[in-house]
Amino acid sequence: MYGALHHDFYLCLNNPHMFNGIFMILIIYAHPYPRHSHANQRLLDAVADVADLNVRSLYDLYPDFNINVAAEQRALEGADLIVLQHPMQWYNMPPLLKLWLDKVLEHGWAYGHEGTALHGKDFLWAVTTGGDDHHFDLGDHPGFDVLAQPIQATALYCGLNWQPCFAVHNTFACDEESLARSGERYRRLLLDYQARYQTAAEVAHG
Ligand SMILES: Cc1cc2nc3c(=O)[nH]c(=O)nc-3n(C[C@H](O)[C@H](O)[C@H](O)COP(=O)(O)O)c2cc1C
Numbered sequence: 001m002y003g004a005l006h007h008d009f010y011l012c013l014n015n016p017h018m019f020n021g022i023f024m025i026l027i028i029y030a031h032p033y034p035r036h037s038h039a040n041q042r043l044l045d046a047v048a049d050v051a052d053l054n055v056r057s058l059y060d061l062y063p064d065f066n067i068n069v070a071a072e073q074r075a076l077e078g079a080d081l082i083v084l085q086h087p088m089q090w091y092n093m094p095p096l097l098k099l100w101l102d103k104v105l106e107h108g109w110a111y112g113h114e115g116t117a118l119h120g121k122d123f124l125w126a127v128t129t130g131g132d133d134h135h136f137d138l139g140d141h142p143g144f145d146v147l148a149q150p151i152q153a154t155a156l157y158c159g160l161n162w163q164p165c166f167a168v169h170n171t172f173a174c175d176e177e178s179l180a181r182s183g184e185r186y187r188r189l190l191l192d193y194q195a196r197y198q199t200a201a202e203v204a205h206g
Helices: 002-014 016-020 039-047 069-077 095-104 145-157 176-205
Strands: 025-029 053-057 081-087 122-128 166-168
Touching (some): 025 039, 039 081, 039 122, 039 176, 053 069, 122 145, 166 176
Parallel strands (some): 025 081, 081 122
């Protein structure tokens, strides 16, 4: 608890937005067929009216996979919480999101010499999966958590603060009611971030 508060306070001191009491959330959304989504669209609908939240739908922005790196970096620089939201595909992320990571997290910007643009920002992986628990029990490294490893390592390498991931499993069998519950859980989580940081900003102001 002390750790979390200390972390929030530290972020306030180092974050220009916090002195305005604004906590910007950026959702980098990668669904190959956004119009066919059920689970992810429900999550986005649930947070649509959250203030200071920006959604960049990569497959809408870049149907030709020609990513505007400068625009993406600008969006990331203005965010306090960066969310990567996508459906799981073959135990991994959709291809445009992987390309986005490869292009946008540049040396000298995200890592390496003077590559500090993302330092101290929070990072949340929000993923939906068709499979339930059994689906992740295959292979020599079973379990859902190991699938987070490449994303977590990437985030940490860029100086981001890894947050406990938000996962919606078993979407193949999800009814409207459970999707609505997941949407509410997502909304609550993002609102809690803003509330927590606004409190910390007030403390930092004195
Ligand atoms: C090409 C493809 C590969 C998929 N691979 C996986 C997978 O490895 N594990 C899993 O649990 N679900 C997998 N799924 C299911 C999707 O994750 C699931 O349909 C999605 O999370 C539902 O969200 P949506 O309604 O927003 O599309 C896959 C779906 C597609 C189309």
